[in-house]
Amino acid sequence: MKLTSINTLRRTELRRAAFAVLQTEGVAGATLEKVAAHAGASKGIVLHYFKNKQELFEHAMREANKELAEDVAARLKKARTASERIEAIIAGNFDGRFFKPPMAHAWLQLCAEVPRDPQLARIQRVIHARMHSNLSNALRELVESDRVQPIALSISAFIDGLWLRLGLGTQTLVPEEAEALVQQFARALIDTGKPGRPGN
Amino acid sequence: MKLTSINTLRRTELRRAAFAVLQTEGVAGATLEKVAAHAGASKGIVLHYFKNKQELFEHAMREANKELAEDVAARLKKARTASERIEAIIAGNFDGRFFKPPMAHAWLQLCAEVPRDPQLARIQRVIHARMHSNLSNALRELVESDRVQPIALSISAFIDGLWLRLGLGTQTLVPEEAEALVQQFARALIDTGKPGRPGN
Amino acid sequence: MKLTSINTLRRTELRRAAFAVLQTEGVAGATLEKVAAHAGASKGIVLHYFKNKQELFEHAMREANKELAEDVAARLKKARTASERIEAIIAGNFDGRFFKPPMAHAWLQLCAEVPRDPQLARIQRVIHARMHSNLSNALRELVESDRVQPIALSISAFIDGLWLRLGLGTQTLVPEEAEALVQQFARALIDTGKPGRPGN
């Protein structure tokens, strides 16, 4: 444990540096040298702690998502009703600390790598699965069972779409408005099909 | 550069080859050599027709989008009502000829380049603008004016989110189901806020 | 003769274009494409008239020197005495039409190629030989025979040195001043060793 303490520290440093470089330079421009420089370390050390470049960026993605996931988890704890849980999940994904152009940019960069990096794909799947499970759990209390899956997918894909737009940087998107769109969307989907209204 | 027919022909060939290579190799793996080989030409000829790699891929993106845009335009022509126009736009974006993993993959690759390629960003903006304008025109006849913009953005971001999911390749998505989700989504959004129902 | 007339014309055009490009782009930057563009012709035509790039630039050097040589020859005709002939030769080498930075620049570029282009070396030798012969002929009437060669070499090397300085572009040199330096130099050399003064 003691022995890994400094080890863990360094790895975290490098992971963060990698993510930071990704934000400004993109995946192609994120060289090990730049990551090392950003972490105030030497080039060689990066591959001392990570087997190779891919592994570093895989860890960077995991790390980046962890914070967001923790934010969502914290919000879920405070939520009392199923509706509040849905709202919490959405709100967590648009927290002003995360939903920022550089962050979205880095995330988009990593997404583009997913199809060629099986490990990254696995991480991505885990992330999506958690989100889906969170949403499904809450939705089960709100809509008929056969509408749980499609609505969960719709909400999470919509969130991704807005992150993508932010990552592209071709339009301005503020967290509050983006969140409002999704909250509205979610409510519209859930309410549709409620008794008294013709579903589709 | 003169627009001789052979010129146009070759450029199209190379553009297609570039897009094809993008589908299988990603942006980093799409070397000029591979593009040339795929087009059955020599490496040198690629840069004879396109100033550089960037330009080639910019044209590839334009080309790829053009077909989809034409598909949407054709469907729009047949639409009679505003609702049908919305449906046409959505349907066009999930046409089985386009909404395929390799296509989505290539598109995602290009999206990741957008933040570092101003020209690509411009193209992306044009694409989004057209989609937005198509949606807005139809929505104006269906919802109050202050709900036109948010709904148009929601629909197009949702579509992008589903394309992203397809591009990631971490889950299976068939065109029909994806389209159905968006059609449902759109209807839910439009109907919400209609007289007789509590808006939000 | 008729047949070569247009031929000769084109060759002259291209030669001039080559020299012009050399002035602005240097030997490395002087591509056949630029030469062709400067002559308002197509790339292919250049090698239709000249076997290859080297040959073109060899002709460019010859051409460039020809004008200067003709200027010197014209001045020589007007000269009456040996002293005037020396002065004429020097003056011709600093004629304001030639002694200009771009010209000197191009000349320097070609000089740098001399050691690797035997044909260019031959041309250079011819140029030097003519200059040397002109100077020697005049000097023979002015100084003892054993001082003819060294003085001729000194004068011509000094002229080259000033052209080099102009070609480097690191200092300003106006034709009149440069010429005055050489004229003074020549007189000093010739006068030194005259009876009544201690030679060396």
Add this chain to the structure above:
Amino acid sequence: MKLTSINTLRRTELRRAAFAVLQTEGVAGATLEKVAAHAGASKGIVLHYFKNKQELFEHAMREANKELAEDVAARLKKARTASERIEAIIAGNFDGRFFKPPMAHAWLQLCAEVPRDPQLARIQRVIHARMHSNLSNALRELVESDRVQPIALSISAFIDGLWLRLGLGTQTLVPEEAEALVQQFARALIDTGKPGRPGN
């Protein structure tokens, strides 16, 4: 970059190799690969020590001139009178260790690059300035003040002219004779205009 001894060593090695290759291959033929091979190193290492090709050759020029400058400086120390100082400067520029065809050839190659490489131009200017200052200092004790500048320029341009001739390789020039020409030239210039003789 830290100035470790190995660093300095390697850089010197590569600089020398670059200069050596320049002597035999010219600037166009001096590829990084050849330089690396000449230094017995790998291609990659060259750009590990020098940012790019230009920088390498800039350092090569500086290095080459440094030795010559040191030779001149050593000779200047031993000189007692102003005349001896002039002689020392001239002698230093024709030291048999430097005034050799390959050296002159390499120097000429670099001169041709000066107009397109501002950094190289700066170096060239420094070199000329030092020579000019050395000459001027001595000349001030020997001739009227208004003749200092022109004579200093004449001597240094003449020296350059002879180096150019040597670099062209179109004629044979031995250091001793070349030096003698300049020494004679200098004396002639200085003596001209002395009291008792008609100046010009």
Add this chain to the structure above:
DNA sequence: AATGAATGAGAATTCATTCAT
């Protein structure tokens, strides 16, 4: 653990040159 020297593979790009039209 840490450094940075060294390697070598690979990629974009540039161009002279050839050739079909």
Add this chain to the structure above:
DNA sequence: AATGAATGAATTCTCATTCAT
């Protein structure tokens, strides 16, 4: 005669990765 399409060789430069210290 003229064009410009096509080729392919050559070169610079970038980087991940390995290794000696």
